[in-house]
Amino acid sequence: MKLRHWVTAAMVAATMSGSAALAYPDGPVNYIIPFNAGGESDVTARYQQPYFKELTGQDMIVQYMPGAGxxxxxSGLNGYNGDGLxxxxxxxxxxxxQPMLQDPGYATEDITNIYMFHFTPDALLVRKDSPYQTVQDVIDAATQNPGLVTAGGSGTNSANHVANQRFMNETGAVTTYIPYSGTGATESGLLGGxxxxxxxxxxVAARQADGVRMLAVATEERHPLFPDVPTFKELGIDMVGGxxxxxxxxxxxxxETRKQLSxxxxxINANPEFRKRMENDGYALIDVPYEEMSDFMAERKAAYEEVTGxxxxxx
Known part of the structure; x- marks a missing residue:
């Protein structure tokens, strides 16, 4: 799937007006993060906070509700007041x-997404001292010795797990996926051998620059932070995602409130300062507003259905 929504320079021209006086919101907005503090969802919410305040004059208060991935x-989202706060x-x-593979207490259709603002691109990483210099080296090893090449990732049924399965489907390589409890644990697992x-x-590549080598990235175009790293598509492997x-x-x-928040x-996404900070951390900005969300979700659902079984x- 082609990501039509990668933020471009033209989009950045539509920068925010700090003096905007909006009818919405008319009070502080509680921003619930479904994970623990310190993860990438939390980090990006913290980055958004000052720009939200500058645009609306209201505070964005980050709260945490971790549990069950x-x-x-x-599962409790629709129990809250729909006042936009x-x-x-x-x-x-x-x-x-989650709803495809189990009963998590909600259906995908229960979630009213109003904006997708970035994705963390999948990347294939090895230690700096790894014998694998290229993606083809990995493919060759995992084809000649099926299952002997181990691939770490954050949890089962995660973006990492999906990436490993798609890689095997696309290349014919056979790896053994090793799930870890979180991204931090995967980094230690790789660096520790x-x-x-x-x-x-x-x-991860941005954080572990001295210890890892990134072999390829799952973006449409090369990531600005890693201009020397090829995309999977350049290598003939149809993988874009994260x-x-x-x-x-x-x-x-x-x-109306959905559209205003979107x-x-x-x-915020178009602000050059925000954009630069996100890209320096290794994120890839996308723009999927409320009006385009149905098509985007349908595309992603179709992509995940390919590997669900x-x-x-x-x-």
Missing amino acids: GAQAW TIMGTNLPHIIL EVDMLWGYTT AYRGIAVPSSTPE DIIGQ QLKAQN
Whole structure:
């Protein structure tokens, strides 16, 4: 799938107006993160806070509701008042794969996403001292010795797990996926030699610059922070994706409020300072506003359906 929504220089020209006086919101906005503090969902919410305040004059208060891989929060989203003063972070593939593979207490259609603002691109990483210099080296090793090449990733049925399965489907390589409890644990696993390679993200490569080598990245175009790293598509492997993040509201939220909030997040995304900070951390900005969300979600659902049966068989 081609990501039509990568933020371009033309989009950045639509920068935010700090003096905007909006009818919405008329009070502080509670931003619920369905994970623990310190993760990438939290980091990006903190980055958004000052720009939200500058645009609206209201505080964005970040709160945490971890549990069940985000399902605890998402299953309760529609119980909140739809006045626009409670919003919630959402993640893909979580909100699509969870209902496909189990009963998390909600359906994908229950989640009213109003904006997808970035994704953390999948990246294939090895240690700096790894014998694998290229993606083809990995393919050759995992084809000649099926299952002997180990690939770390964050959890089962995650973006990392999806990436590993798609890689095998696309190349014919056979790896053994090793799930870890979180991104931090995967980094330690790779650097400590527990796995041969890691399905991580560009953010991991940014943090571990001296210890890892990124072999390829799952973006349409090369990431500006890693101009020398090829995309999988350049290598003939049809892989574009990662962990997507956005914002949702309770289903009772009026259409006008949904559109106003979508516009605010879009203006934050277009701010050059915000954009630079995100890219320096390894994120890739995208713009999927409320009006385009249905098509975007349908595309992502179709992409995940290709591997759902295979992932379920591994559970």
